[in-house]
Amino acid sequence: MSLVVQKYGGSSLADAESIKRVARRIVETRKAGNDVCVVVSAMGDTTDELLDLAQEVSPLPPAREMDMLLTAGERISMALVAMAIANLGHTARSFTGSQAGVITDEVHGKARIIDVTPGRITSALSDGHIVIVAGFQGVSQDTKEITTLGRGGSDTTAVALAAALKADVCEIYSDVDGVFTADPRIVPTARKVDRISTEEMLELAASGAKILLHRCVEYARRYDMPIHVRSSFSYSEGTWVIPNLYEGNEMEAPIIAGVAHDRSEAKITVVGVPDRPGKAAEIFQAVSDAAVNIDMIVQNVSATATGLTDISFTLPKSDGQTGVQALKKIQEQVGFAQLQYDDQIGKLSLVGAGMRSHPGVSATLFKALADAGVNIEMISTSEIRISVVTRVDVLDDAVRAVHTAFGLDSADGEAVVYGGTGR
Amino acid sequence: MSLVVQKYGGSSLADAESIKRVARRIVETRKAGNDVCVVVSAMGDTTDELLDLAQEVSPLPPAREMDMLLTAGERISMALVAMAIANLGHTARSFTGSQAGVITDEVHGKARIIDVTPGRITSALSDGHIVIVAGFQGVSQDTKEITTLGRGGSDTTAVALAAALKADVCEIYSDVDGVFTADPRIVPTARKVDRISTEEMLELAASGAKILLHRCVEYARRYDMPIHVRSSFSYSEGTWVIPNLYEGNEMEAPIIAGVAHDRSEAKITVVGVPDRPGKAAEIFQAVSDAAVNIDMIVQNVSATATGLTDISFTLPKSDGQTGVQALKKIQEQVGFAQLQYDDQIGKLSLVGAGMRSHPGVSATLFKALADAGVNIEMISTSEIRISVVTRVDVLDDAVRAVHTAFGLDSADGEAVVYGGTGR
Known part of the structure; x- marks a missing residue:
């Protein structure tokens, strides 16, 4: 039993x-x-x-x-x-x-x-x-x-x-019927995923996929518990979220499990930071002390003529004002010129365990976004995820373009069609 | 504090x-x-x-x-x-x-x-x-x-x-503002009672007064806890329900604390019961086995010519059908002639600790009812209560007549005006 x-x-x-x-x-x-x-x-x-x-x-x-x-x-x-x-x-x-x-x-x-x-x-x-x-x-x-x-x-x-x-x-x-390769409200051709590894699900959840929250998947990973995500309105199988799904046969992992998107973040840019050791630490210590969770960070290459640099990071919009206030308090101490707050950003994330062993994913991603006329503002990666920040008004187009470029659309059902030469 | x-x-x-x-x-x-x-x-x-x-x-x-x-x-x-x-x-x-x-x-x-x-x-x-x-x-x-x-x-x-x-x-x-000498919806001249003994309140609750349930007052008596019944819509004092209120000064107890009424009971009459020892026991054992609570019981004087008698008792209407069914099952064994079920009865109860030391209460009660043209069908008494059963359609008239007869109306505010010679 x-x-x-x-x-x-x-x-x-x-x-x-x-x-x-x-x-x-x-x-x-x-x-x-x-x-x-x-x-x-x-x-x-x-x-x-x-x-x-x-x-x-x-x-x-x-x-x-x-x-x-x-x-x-x-x-x-x-x-x-x-x-x-x-x-x-x-x-x-x-x-x-x-x-x-x-x-x-x-x-x-x-x-x-x-x-x-x-x-x-x-x-x-x-x-x-x-x-x-x-x-x-x-x-x-x-x-x-x-x-x-x-x-x-x-x-x-x-x-x-x-x-x-x-x-x-x-x-x-x-x-909903399970985990999809993208949000079906944005990508009508999105496919239901039959099986996904707990690790991939964790990355999707952290990247804005709302079907399971990060915390619950983290629990499943820790206790090695398979989850079957399914609809109470149908009897069809949903998506199985399985710990260590590809252990031992990594090569069988799909390159892309899904495309997630997130509109809940904002970007703060600290402009004109003196390019000296310890300044970034001062900035992020202040943000952390205000109990603000930051996500992506980008530091521009310093303009040697001025000795100044810009530092941008993303954070939940709900923490936006807290973050700005915390930084204003240390403006004199750090010596930066000004703050820019931008809540018109969107984040697209590509998640797949197969990335580990397949080169060329980022090249395909960047080409797809370029062909769709989408400008990339920030990039961050993990072993099985690539995330990019775009303007929020082109986010949906970006998701659709990337979903198609990686052969995820259900209509053609083809395998991955990209052929990049390096990641 | x-x-x-x-x-x-x-x-x-x-x-x-x-x-x-x-x-x-x-x-x-x-x-x-x-x-x-x-x-x-x-x-x-x-x-x-x-x-x-x-x-x-x-x-x-x-x-x-x-x-x-x-x-x-x-x-x-x-x-x-x-x-x-x-x-x-x-x-x-x-x-x-x-x-x-x-x-x-x-x-x-x-x-x-x-x-x-x-x-x-x-x-x-x-x-x-x-x-x-x-x-x-x-x-x-x-x-x-x-x-x-x-x-x-x-x-x-x-x-x-x-x-x-x-x-x-x-x-x-x-x-509501407290305990009244009668239900103000029936007796507009009913007065709020300032103090009442827990024992009187118990009798009122058992007799149909709905302001406090019997069980809660029983608890208060057992643990010697005063209760102050009052309205959350005003700041005036309500009614204090006090354990052993008249202990030591019984003579100060008011003769009548209040008039309660109850429309929730029905009457079953077992007609033509052989007037032999043990027959009443058989009847009430059957009713009790059916978990029916009975209240008042009256047995007619046996007609010696027939050797038959009638037994009537009251019970909650909600238990009515259960009671009737239980008795039908023992009709042959007991040998009674028939059952009459009557749900058109009302019960009026007069409660007061002063009854113990004041004679004439029942005489005044019966006279008041007679003057109002109310026929009495059953009577039961305790040390501080007299209850009578009437037709339900005259119950309100009966309550008003009795309330007036015992000087409880607020308009005149007079003391008790009856002067019976025996109870």
């Missing part, structure tokens, strides 16, 4: 009808001979409604009470799913994050899971019950306070529980 | 505005120099909305999951109240029933409190916080399952917590 962990998001649990549909799906999995543990998010609009209520009583609600409030959302959906399963003649038991043994640190609103002690889940499963667990929530280790895990928390709960229960697979259901 | 436990019901927590108003009231109590522990019900319509959702996914939802679902209601209201208090510059901490140490038996939907271990409440209070506790809910002792206490559960939570915390008073807020 296999143990399957399934996670259903809010869009799959929008109303009573959706809940009954999800219950049928869970029961089918059970009837197929599996033990089933299900993680649920709050129903469709519940979280927004609760946030509105909170806003009405207090403009700045305490984080502890916000967690107490929001965790009511999963409590409602998990009880309803359990009832719907009972109505199909199977027994179900719902458990809160705390009851399920999801132990976290004490950071309300974005707690991290530090342990999972699923004793009650294990015994409910061995008593023959289908188990429903509230996602997104846990209980702090020492203070026993209710916490929430922040964005994507339910996915993380599912993967963490799957790891703790030594499940055979963690199925993550949403309203 | 005093410790005040306050309880706010759903009608006081209907929306964000009401919650902010309640928060101001709580903060005022705190500013007056008290430690404050507040018990809240679910907001206005939340429980009904959750019940509707449950009904949509399952016609017969499992009780365990129903409790899991419904307890989300108080979780939402308690977090919002805590946020509203924080917004007024005070610190508040909300706790679920389980966190507050409300330990119950395992009967989902109508659990009984068997212990209260309020360690987290005590330490939050001594840390200077205002404490908000979810009413109506607890956790079962051995299985650690979430339970609900059933009707009036939040009042019971408040009294039980007040007792465990050794509070100075338990204030129960609703949308």
Whole structure:
């Protein structure tokens, strides 16, 4: 008998009808001979409604009470799913994050899971019950306070529980069919990917692909847990995210797994920085002290005549003003001339494990962008990723051009068509 | 410093505005120099909305999951109240029933409190916080399952917590000003009662007065806890319900504390019962085995010619069909002729600790009813209560007539005007 962990998001649990549909799906999995543990998010609009209520009583609600409030959302959906399963003649038991043994640190609103002690889940499963667990929530280790895990928390709960229960697979259901070679809203010819390595998925998630959050994939990598990303609205296979997929047969890895894009970043350029050792360190120390996460960094070649250089970096738009303020405070100390803030940038990332062993990827990328008339402003690379920053208004064109250039379009179905000579 | 436990019901927590108003009231109590522990019900319509959702996914939802679902209601209201208090510059901490140490038996939907271990409440209070506790809910002792206490559960939570915390008073807020000498919707001249003994309140609650449930008053009597029943919409004093109020000065007890009425009962008459020892026992054993609670019982004087008698008793209308079915099954064995079921009855009860020492109460009662043309069908008494059953369509007239006859009307404000010679 296999143990399957399934996670259903809010869009799959929008109303009573959706809940009954999800219950049928869970029961089918059970009837197929599996033990089933299900993680649920709050129903469709519940979280927004609760946030509105909170806003009405207090403009700045305490984080502890916000967690107490929001965790009511999963409590409602998990009880309803359990009832719907009972109505199909199977027994179900719902458990809160705390009851399920999801132990976290004490950071309300974005707690991290530090342990999972699923004793009650294990015994409910061995008593023959289908188990429903509230996602997104846990209980702090020492203070026993209710916490929430922040964005994507339910996915993380599912993967963490799957790891703790030594499940055979963690199925993550949403309203899309799986991971695509690009966002189908931008690239209509994008193809569903059947299998992808956890490492590639990590890079895609970090590059703006929204289907799985980085944190949940990181968990899957750490605990060697395969994830099956699929739609709750169809029965077709989705995308399998598999740890160490290409280990031992690296040559079989596709060169490009997918093209991700990201509109959420901005660029700060520090103009006229004295080109002396330690100046870059001063700048990034100040940004880091302001708790701003930076992504890409570019330093221009110094103009020897002036002894000055420019340093650009990207950061989340939401951190933009914090970053600018932090730098203004050290303007005199560092001695730079001025700051430029640019929130009209887009980032395109090409991810694929096959890059390691295939040269010429960047040449093909740059040619495709040049042919499409797209100017590249910044470049950064990892072993299995190349990212470029462009103007945001040409980002969609850039994504489509690159998707085509690497032979990812579903219409022709051809293999990779580029033939560069070096990366 | 005093410790005040306050309880706010759903009608006081209907929306964000009401919650902010309640928060101001709580903060005022705190500013007056008290430690404050507040018990809240679910907001206005939340429980009904959750019940509707449950009904949509399952016609017969499992009780365990129903409790899991419904307890989300108080979780939402308690977090919002805590946020509203924080917004007024005070610190508040909300706790679920389980966190507050409300330990119950395992009967989902109508659990009984068997212990209260309020360690987290005590330490939050001594840390200077205002404490908000979810009413109506607890956790079962051995299985650690979430339970609900059933009707009036939040009042019971408040009294039980007040007792465990050794509070100075338990204030129960609703949308009415206190306990009245009769239901003001029926008797416009009804007066608010300033003080009433717990024993009288118990009899009133058992006789249909809805302001406090029997169970909560029983708790207050057992733990010697005064209750102050008042309105969250005004600042005037409500009604104090005080244990052993007349101990030592019984003569000061008012003869009549109030007139209660009840339309929720029906009457079953077992016609033509053989007048032999053991027959009544057979009848009431059958009713009891069907878990039906009976209230009043009357056995007619046997007609010696036939050797047959009639036995009538009252029971909640909701148990009516169960009672009838249980009796039909033993018709042959007992040998009675037929059953009559009558749901058109009303019950009027007169409650007052002074009855003990004042004769003539029943004579005045019967005369008042006779003058009003009301026929009495059944009578039962306790030490401080007389109840009569009438046709339901004359019940309101009966209540008004009796209220006037005992000088309870506010307009004249006179003392008791009856002068019977025997009870």
